[in-house]
Amino acid sequence: MIMPQLEIMLIGSVVAVACVLPGVFLVLRGVALMSDAISHSILLGIILSFLVVRTLDSPLLIIGASLAGVLTVSLTEMLIRTKRIKKDAAIGLVFPVFFSIGVILICLKASNVHIDTDAVLLGELAFAPFHRMIMFGIDVGPHALWVMGVILVLNVALLIGFYKELKLSTFDSGLAASLGFSPVLVHYGLMTVTSVTAVGAFDAVGSILVVALMITPPATAFLLTERLPRMIGLSVLFGVLSAVAGYGFAHALDASIAGSMATMTGLFFTLALLFSPSQGLVTKFLTWKEQQVQFSAQMLAVQLLSHEGTDIESSENTIDNMVDHMGWRERDARRITRYAVQQGYIQREEKLLSLTPFGRELARKISIS
Amino acid sequence: MxxxxxxxxxxxxxxxxxxxxxxxxxxxxxxxxxxxxxxxxxxxxxxxxxxxxxxxxxxxxxxxxxxxxxxxxxxxxxxxxxxxxxxxxxxxxxxxxxxxxxxxxxxxxxxxxxxxxxxxxxxxxxxxxxxxxxxxxxxxxxxxxxxxxxxxxxxxxxxxxxxxxxxxxxxxxxxxxxxxxxxxxxxxxxxxxxxxxxxxxxxxxxxxxxxxxxxxxxxxxxxxxxxxxxxxxxxxxxxxxxxxxxxxxxxxxxxxxxxxxxxxxxxxxxxxxxxAPNRGLLWAAYHQYQNRKHLRAQTVLANLFSLAQNHDDPHYPHDIAALRAIGHAAFSQAMRQLESESMVLHHGEDLWGLTDKGIEKAQSVAKDIDS
Structure with missing residues (x-):
């Protein structure tokens, strides 16, 4: 039973990497939800192509489904261009129509065939190893691995081939256009790649995981770095980690593999959201707290300076007085004092606080400016 | 039912x-x-x-x-x-x-x-x-x-x-x-x-x-x-x-x-x-068509007027070819529309001249364009 497990993890990882490559650019260009629209619309493409060729194993299905994905994008953009409907509403209007027609066609025309609408949405990775690819009578591995492998190679080749164009048109579409790279062409190229990848992946993992893998690892990486190559590298890493960890989680719970992988992408995202060194919420909160204490300690130094050498120094420059005069809570006052001592602004003898030479200099500088 | x-x-x-x-x-x-x-x-x-x-x-x-x-x-x-x-x-x-x-x-x-x-x-x-x-x-x-x-x-x-x-x-x-x-x-x-x-x-x-x-x-x-x-x-x-x-x-x-x-x-x-009225696409297309027709007729009128200024008689008929040389496209439609509004007079063949009403209109159009 080791082989199928390895194969599932391998398929999951290949799907993850294939998905994050276009996903990075979807996230950066602000069209992430097109992946949601595309991954639903392909249902109509699949069922229409199926009605023509009458088999589920034809490459025509991939072509037809990808066309449906690209058509969704262009129809959505047509709606936006009328200026009667805003971008977000347009996205949410077109794909439900495609999806509805797809579901209706399945119910009316293909209910006797095995196209499960929920399999399209949810996928069942657990069955992927049972669908083998037979070449010249030899079993060469799972069908899904081959399909996604080819798509992955294509995506990598396209990324390397058009890296410059993608990068330029993503970050400065105006410059790209004036240098002669057509932004429309790049955009539709990206959308076509997204469609093909979604079609290839839906069979194994379902469209919801396609969305999770295309958007979440790149968004996670985006919270951690500002450089495109590093963002791509991190996205690949988080994608693969989510696939492997997701499989383990699913195996332990005996639950949906695709769902677990999506959950793992979310887990990594949450961690980055909280603890990213530059963007993380916890990091930001700690910095903010630190700055608050630092500011208060500097104020404390200024306060001490103003009473230094006066008659009332011994009564004014105490912690208790800070609680009264600065309006600090006792706990905060103690923390601020501790910080000021640590930073070498002040020294403390019993209750009396006095400035160090460094603290005096600092307080002078602050009160002058 | x-x-x-x-x-x-x-x-x-x-x-x-x-x-x-x-x-x-x-x-x-x-x-x-x-x-x-x-x-x-x-x-x-x-x-x-x-x-x-x-x-x-x-x-x-x-x-x-x-x-x-x-x-x-x-x-x-x-x-x-x-x-x-x-x-x-x-x-x-x-x-x-x-x-x-x-x-x-x-x-x-x-x-x-x-x-x-x-x-x-x-x-x-x-x-x-x-x-x-x-x-x-x-x-x-x-x-x-x-x-x-x-x-x-x-x-x-x-x-x-x-x-x-x-x-x-x-x-x-x-x-x-x-x-x-x-x-x-x-x-x-x-x-x-x-x-x-x-x-x-x-x-x-x-x-x-x-x-x-x-x-x-x-x-x-x-x-x-x-x-x-x-x-x-x-x-x-x-x-x-x-x-x-x-x-x-x-x-x-x-x-x-x-x-x-x-x-x-x-x-x-x-x-x-x-x-839908106003925002509807058909409605907008109709408005655009009307505007275009109106603008085209005005252009023809203004051109005819500027040609006529080279003559003593402002009603002087001109060949449609002369108009084509300075303007463009769909003249017969614009001419027919102007004729129905009695702005121009058909002098036979391809010759068209302004009427008094047409001259007046052309002057106001020219003024609009200048300002």
Whole structure:
């Protein structure tokens, strides 16, 4: 039973990497939800192509489904261009129509065939190893691995081939256009790649995981770095980690593999959201707290300076007085004092606080400016 | 006709129709706000995010009571929305990416819970398909009653806080400086939208709920520029789509209700986009055609006038070829129009000259162009 497990993890990882490559650019260009629209619309493409060729194993299905994905994008953009409907509403209007027609066609025309609408949405990775690819009578591995492998190679080749164009048109579409790279062409190229990848992946993992893998690892990486190559590298890493960890989680719970992988992408995202060194919420909160204490300690130094050498120094420059005069809570006052001592602004003898030479200099500088 | 009669007599169909109509009213009304606030895709995200809530509610209470599951769904949808608001505010990620993350991760987690529940002993297996695609035909009177009660509550709150929601939707900054608690209002309105969405899940399902939020509002938006009217029109369009969709799907065997309703409501959007007065595309195209015709005639008139100024007689007829040399295209149409307004006189063959009225008009056109 080791082989199928390895194969599932391998398929999951290949799907993850294939998905994050276009996903990075979807996230950066602000069209992430097109992946949601595309991954639903392909249902109509699949069922229409199926009605023509009458088999589920034809490459025509991939072509037809990808066309449906690209058509969704262009129809959505047509709606936006009328200026009667805003971008977000347009996205949410077109794909439900495609999806509805797809579901209706399945119910009316293909209910006797095995196209499960929920399999399209949810996928069942657990069955992927049972669908083998037979070449010249030899079993060469799972069908899904081959399909996604080819798509992955294509995506990598396209990324390397058009890296410059993608990068330029993503970050400065105006410059790209004036240098002669057509932004429309790049955009539709990206959308076509997204469609093909979604079609290839839906069979194994379902469209919801396609969305999770295309958007979440790149968004996670985006919270951690500002450089495109590093963002791509991190996205690949988080994608693969989510696939492997997701499989383990699913195996332990005996639950949906695709769902677990999506959950793992979310887990990594949450961690980055909280603890990213530059963007993380916890990091930001700690910095903010630190700055608050630092500011208060500097104020404390200024306060001490103003009473230094006066008659009332011994009564004014105490912690208790800070609680009264600065309006600090006792706990905060103690923390601020501790910080000021640590930073070498002040020294403390019993209750009396006095400035160090460094603290005096600092307080002078602050009160002058 | 028989179908309409059946709608009043057939018990199941009547229940379904009442449910879909209610769904249309509530999602149409609340959807108007979502669309105006550029939160259209919230519906898509919330409906997906509701799944783990439903599963958790089941795991905690071990019952399939619709109300408890509803509470779970609202809780999860609400949590997802609040997370979206927080992440949008505190990171540089774009909103659509965050919507996508909440949508897919919550749903993925819900899927884990659901498959886990299904493998537990003595757990009743059902629900997922209904949740994904909706199943209007399984609507019970209790379901419809719950929808009605909650729908009325939502609409009453909407009306009671009308002024606040209106100012929040159109000018949140002004609302803030006017002393309204914008964040609290935002959360309230979003909660209402969450409730509206979760109410519709059982009927049309996760994937298509987004259309029920956006489409009635997008259609209504084309007919009016007033918020009050837009909300009413959206609710009416939503209700009609629900009823018409339910009737059609009940008359064709195997036709699923949810997708049919979505196609009907999308047809309303299409019709509104094309035919609505002022904003409608056909209307706009007609206006453009009229303007173009008018401009063309004026240009010809001005050209004729400037040619005539080379002669002592301002009525001096010119060959149409001379006009073509300085202007372009479609002269015969423009000439015929000008002739019918007696601005020009046909002097036979290809010769055209200005009339007194034409000269006067041409002078005023020339003045307009100069200024």
């Amino acid at each position: 028989d179908l309409i009669l059946l709608a009043f007599t057939d018990y199941t169909l009547r229940t379904v129709i009442m449910g879909t109509a209610l769904l249309g009213i509530v999602s149409g009304a609340l959807g108007s706000f979502a669309v105006l606030r550029k939160q259209s895709l919230l519906g898509d995200a919330i409906s997906h995010a509701a799944l783990p809530g439903i599963c958790l509610a089941f795991l905690v209470f071990m019952t399939k009571s619709p109300f408890l599951l509803f509470l779970g769904a609202v809780g999860a949808g609400w949590l997802g929305t609040i997370m979206m608001m927080l992440v949008t505010k505190h990171t540089r990620l774009k909103q659509d990416a965050i919507l996508g993350i909440v949508l897919s991760v919550f749903f993925g987690f819900g899927l884990v819970l659901l498959t886990w529940i299904q493998r537990m002993p003595n757990a009743s297996q059902s629900g997922l398909n209904t949740f994904l695609f909706g199943n209007a035909s399984t609507l019970l009177v209790e379901d419809v009653t719950m929808m009605a009660v909650l729908g009325v509550i939502v609409l009453v709150i909407l009306i009671a806080m009308w002024k606040e929601f209106k100012i929040l939707s159109f000018d949140p900054d002004f609302a803030h400086v006017s002393g309204f608690r914008v964040t609290a209002l935002d959360v309230t309105l979003t909660t209402l939208i969450v409730v509206a969405i979760v109410l519709g899940l059982q009927t049309v399902g996760v994937v298509l709920m987004s259309a029920m939020v956006i489409a009635p509002a997008a259609a209504a938006r084309q007919w009016t520029d007033r918020l009050g009217l837009m909300v009413v029109v959206a609710a009416i369009i939503g209700a009609f789509s629900g009823v018409i969709g339910a009737l059609i799907s009940s008359s064709v065997p195997k036709l699923p209700t949810g997708p049919t309703i979505v196609l009907v409501v999308s047809a309303f959007v299409m019709g509104s986009l094309l035919f």
